[in-house]
Amino acid sequence: MRPIFDASWRQRALAGQAGAVKRLAEAALEPLYRFCLYRVGRNHHLCEEVVQETLLGAIRRLSDYKPERARGDIFPWLTGLARNEIRRALAHEKLAVDIAEFWTKMDEQLLSLYAMLDSQPFSSDLLARAETREMVNATMAQLPHHYGQALEAKYVMGKSVRDIAAALGTSAKAAESLLSRARVAFRATFLALANNLPVEPTA
Numbered sequence: 001m002r003p004i005f006d007a008s009w010r011q012r013a014l015a016g017q018a019g020a021v022k023r024l025a026e027a028a029l030e031p032l033y034r035f036c037l038y039r040v041g042r043n044h045h046l047c048e049e050v051v052q053e054t055l056l057g058a059i060r061r062l063s064d065y066k067p068e069r070a071r072g073d074i075f076p077w078l079t080g081l082a083r084n085e086i087r088r089a090l091a092h093e094k095l096a097v098d099i100a101e102f103w104t105k106m107d108e109q110l111l112s113l114y115a116m117l118d119s120q121p122f123s124s125d126l127l128a129r130a131e132t133r134e135m136v137n138a139t140m141a142q143l144p145h146h147y148g149q150a151l152e153a154k155y156v157m158g159k160s161v162r163d164i165a166a167a168l169g170t171s172a173k174a175a176e177s178l179l180s181r182a183r184v185a186f187r188a189t190f191l192a193l194a195n196n197l198p199v200e201p202t203a
Contacts, residue, residue, distance in 0.1 A: 004072035005065075013062055025055060028078055031148070034141035035079055039086050050089050054082045075145035139190045147182035154179055 005024065013020035032051045040046045058065075058074075058081055065077050140148050153159045153167070165175035 005067060005070075005074040006072045007067045010062065010065060010067050013059070021059060024058070024074070028055060028058075028075070031075060031141075031145055032078060032082060034137075036082055036086060038138045038141060039083075040089060046089055050082060050085045053085045053089075054078060057081050057085065073146065136190070139186060142189055143182070143185055146178070147185050150175075150178050150182045151186060 005027075009020055009023070013024065029051065032054060033047060036050045036054075037044070037047045040050060055078075058078055061081070065074060067074075070077060140151070143151070150164060153164050154161075159167075161172050161175050161179065164179070165172045168175060168178075
């Protein structure tokens with residue numbers, strides 16, 4: 001379902017192989033943009049700058065990326081770099097302090113919520129509700145990448161659990177477990193953002 005950025009890929013990228021660098025850019029561009037957009041106050045121009053600087057920084061600092069620790073998932077490392085770029089970018093923008101403080105608070109809150117992925121019922125039709133679409137977009141953009149991809153595969157693309165398992169190279173039981181955790185993470189994130197983030201309804 002998602003490219004694996006393992007030690008072999010890292011070695012090729014560090015050697016300057018264009019294909020390896022292109023693979024990173026193609027895989028990371030869209031999810032990074034979504035992750036950053038709400039964190040810069042939905043300023044699209046600023047978001048583009050942050051994403052560009054994040055990817056350039058990632059290439060320069062690729063020796064810091066540890067594939068074994070990340071299990072081949074580079075996105076958490078990239079979002080850490082993006083947070084630093086966002087803070088730098090917001091330092092020059094009006095309301096920067098308010099936005100930065102808000103997302104610092106949200107990150108702390110979401111880390112706490114993700115640590116308690118157990119429990120409450122989740123309505124799977126929430127993703128389809130027009131009146132909550134903008135908040136859904138904000139929520140999906142902040143989820144751990146593998147959760148967001150699993151939910152999109154299931155509820156947006158309509159893939160079966162068996163199809164998702166095949167794409168992940170895992171069992172149907174493991175895919176269903178991933179979806180279950182992703183639904184709980186979505187619900188927790190949605191509620192946390194709903195209590196804190198003003199959004200405008202989409203058309």
